[in-house]
Amino acid sequence: MPVVRVKKVPCCGPESSCCPPPKAPHKLTRVSHEWTLSDSLGEIRCRLGSFRLGYRVSPGLYAIGEPGADSDLLVSANYKLSFDKLRKELKGLSAWILVLDTKGINVWCAAGKGTFGTEELIKRIREEDLSGLVSHRRVIVPQLGAPGIKAHEVRKETGFRVSYGPVEAKDIPAYIRAGYKATPEMRTVAFGAFDRVVLTPMELIPAAKWYLVFAILMLAFFGVSTKGITFAGAGEAYPLLVLGIVSVLSGGLATPVLLPYIPGSAFAIKGWIAGLATTVAFLLIGGTGLSVPLAIASLIFFPLASSYIALQFTGSTTFTSISGVKKELKYALPVYIIGALSSVALLVVHKAAEAV
Amino acid sequence: MRYLKDVATLELNDALCTGCGRCAEVCPHAVFEIENRKAVITDRDACMECGACASNCEFGALKVGSGVGCASALIGGMIKGGEPVCGCSDGKDSACC
Ligand code: SF4
Ligand code: SF4
Numbered sequence: 076m077p078v079v080r081v082k083k084v085p086c087c088g089p090e091s092s093c094c095p096p097p098k099a100p101h102k103l104t105r106v107s108h109e110w111t112l113s114d115s116l117g118e119i120r121c122r123l124g125s126f127r128l129g130y131r132v133s134p135g136l137y138a139i140g141e142p143g144a145d146s147d148l149l150v151s152a153n154y155k156l157s158f159d160k161l162r163k164e165l166k167g168l169s170a171w172i173l174v175l176d177t178k179g180i181n182v183w184c185a186a187g188k189g190t191f192g193t194e195e196l197i198k199r200i201r202e203e204d205l206s207g208l209v210s211h212r213r214v215i216v217p218q219l220g221a222p223g224i225k226a227h228e229v230r231k232e233t234g235f236r237v238s239y240g241p242v243e244a245k246d247i248p249a250y251i252r253a254g255y256k257a258t259p260e261m262r263t264v265a266f267g268a269f270d271r272v273v274l275t276p277m278e279l280i281p282a283a284k285w286y287l288v289f290a291i292l293m294l295a296f297f298g299v300s301t302k303g304i305t306f307a308g309a310g311e312a313y314p315l316l317v318l319g320i321v322s323v324l325s326g327g328l329a330t331p332v333l334l335p336y337i338p339g340s341a342f343a344i345k346g347w348i349a350g351l352a353t354t355v356a357f358l359l360i361g362g363t364g365l366s367v368p369l370a371i372a373s374l375i376f377f378p379l380a381s382s383y384i385a386l387q388f389t390g391s392t393t394f395t396s397i398s399g400v401k402k403e404l405k406y407a408l409p410v411y412i413i414g415a416l417s418s419v420a421l422l423v424v425h426k427a428a429e430a431v
Numbered sequence: 432m433r434y435l436k437d438v439a440t441l442e443l444n445d446a447l448c449t450g451c452g453r454c455a456e457v458c459p460h461a462v463f464e465i466e467n468r469k470a471v472i473t474d475r476d477a478c479m480e481c482g483a484c485a486s487n488c489e490f491g492a493l494k495v496g497s498g499v500g501c502a503s504a505l506i507g508g509m510i511k512g513g514e515p516v517c518g519c520s521d522g523k524d525s526a527c528c
Contacts, residue, residue: 187481221457221483222497239456257456264459266432335432386502394460396480399435400502408506 105138106162106172131179132158136203140169144210147251149240150196150217152177152185157244164244168251171209173199183393186223193225200233213255215240215247218262264393271331274391278327282384289319296422314365315373318357322377325353326384331391342395343407346385350378368428372421379414382407439478440496443470447492454484454493 132153139162148171151158158174175195177185185191200206200214216224218239226237241250241261250257297312326346330337337345354377358370365373386403389395441462450468455461460477463470463484470492482497 186483218457218459218483221487222481224486226453226487227489242459259461262456262459263461340433340435389502394432394477394479395434396439396478397505398438398440398480398496401505402435402438404502404505 104133104135107139130155132174134174134176134199136205136208137162137172137174138169139165139172140167142169142171144208146170146209147215148173148205148209148211148213149215149247150175150220152180152182152191152220154179154181154185157181160244161247164247168248171205173203173205173214175199182217183219186220189223191220192223193228196224196229197232200229200235206234212236213238215251215255217244218242218257219264266393268332270393271334274388275328275331277391278331278384278388279323281387282323282327286319286323290316293319296426311369314361315369317361318354318373318377319380321353321357322350322380323384325349326381327388329353330381330385331388341403342389342400343382343386343403347378347382349385350381353381354378366425366428368421368425372418372425375414375421376418379411383411433476434479436476439475439480440494441472441475441478441480441484442494443472444492444494445469447490449490449492451489453487453489457483457487459483 132155134153146169149161149165150173151161153174153176158172161172175185175191177190177195180188180190182191196214196216205214206212212235214229214235214237216226216237216239219242221239224237226239229235229237238255239257240247241257242264243261246257246261250261293312293315297310326349330342330346330349333349334345337348339345339348351374354373358365358373386400386407389400389403448470450465450470452465452470454470455463455465459481460474460479462472462474462478464473465471478495480495480497482495485493485495485497
């Protein structure tokens with residue numbers, strides 16, 4: 076099937092808000108099931124995170140196949156990856172897709188923020204005049220969008236009944252065939268190794284920023300000596316700089332990827348274990364000749380840094396609860412603060428011993 | 432994979448529940464079962480506090496404390512003593528999560 080891309084709002088720009096949406100009934104975009112090479116490349120860039128902003132589909136109504144008045148009506152986010160996935164999985168079916176404006180964010184995150192929400196859904200159903208378009212009164216909303224939706228309000232306001240579709244787009248054809256019924260497996264989220272790997276850039280990028288601050292502080296600290304600012308002492312900072320990278324990777328990459336295999340259920344503890352293992356390994360193998368205070372400071376600081384970074388990963392999982400993260404922080408935060416302070420104290424001890 | 436035990440804030444008010452089954456439909460962790468026309472919490476520790484069940488229960492039978500989940504927001508909230516504010520949810524169209 077040819078890819079027909081007709082811009083729905085041929086206005087001043089794709090995201091333009093300067094002109095009202097056209098009132099012409101159902102001037103819509105027809106999309107293909109096929110993925111082009113640029114779609115696949117786009118997926119890779121999306122995953123890398125840097126292109127997540129602006130990787131959007133225009134909100135509105137889309138037709139897939141040759142839908143009619145009795146065709147199914149599915150709701151999606153305007154995150155291109157969610158939308159592309161949906162149209163790929165609907166291969167061979169004819170359906171309507173209503174794309175909500177979620178600011179280019181996927182269904183799950185947008186539902187948490189409320190942009191994939193009751194009001195937006197009601198507004199789009201009205202704007203696209205869906206009650207005139209289809210004869211039935213069922214909208215299929217992805218189950219992961221449910222936190223943002225009050226199904227009963229949608230029904231009250233528009234007459235449309237929300238049926239929650241399966242978690243994964245690939246189960247949609249089976250779900251429809253079964254008479255809009257999902258099996259328990261289709262209703263639960265898995266959190267596999269692949270999901271964990273694709274999410275790690277989200278943790279590593281902010282951690283990299285912190286690392287930069289850490290590196291500058293270290294270079295400055297070791298650069299200052301009784302002889303003024305020299306870079307002679309900066310050499311001492313190198314093992315610590317490498318340890319910094321090691322702790323970022325152990326908390327931000329190794330912990331998420333090896334999650335089920337690291338003991339403990341608290342993320343702070345898992346991250347600490349991973350960080351301790353890598354720090355000890357580095358100190359033993361590296362034989363870096365760190366002074367005693369610096370070695371002790373390393374053993375305190377870097378596992379805690381790894382623990383902190385691992386704790387951030389709770390924001391990306393699909394099974395951690397906020398109350399759980401709060402509980403972790405209640406215990407972990409004081410430890411982080413004490414650990415950081417004592418590491419600084421040990422640095423000063425090292426410096427003082429050197430000056431003598 | 433399981434997270435911490437006994438932390439979920441999920442509450443079910445039996446008297447209000449009509450057994451409509453919505454909660455079981457939306458829950459991504461199979462926390463509910465419908466038995467004798469009432470919802471039953473069968474696996475509370477699996478709850479991730481996404482809020483889907485509470486927002487879709489037409490009869491107001493469910494309550495769960497959901498909100499900003501990122502740890503750095505919670506830390507900010509704990510230190511400043513206020514509600515957690517997520518740096519990303521300031522309405523600037525950010526796609527951080
Ligand atoms: S959605 Fe509410 S009323 Fe319906 S079964 Fe669940 S708790 Fe009961
Ligand atoms: S808050 Fe989410 S995970 Fe917890 S019971 Fe409700 S729907 Fe299930």
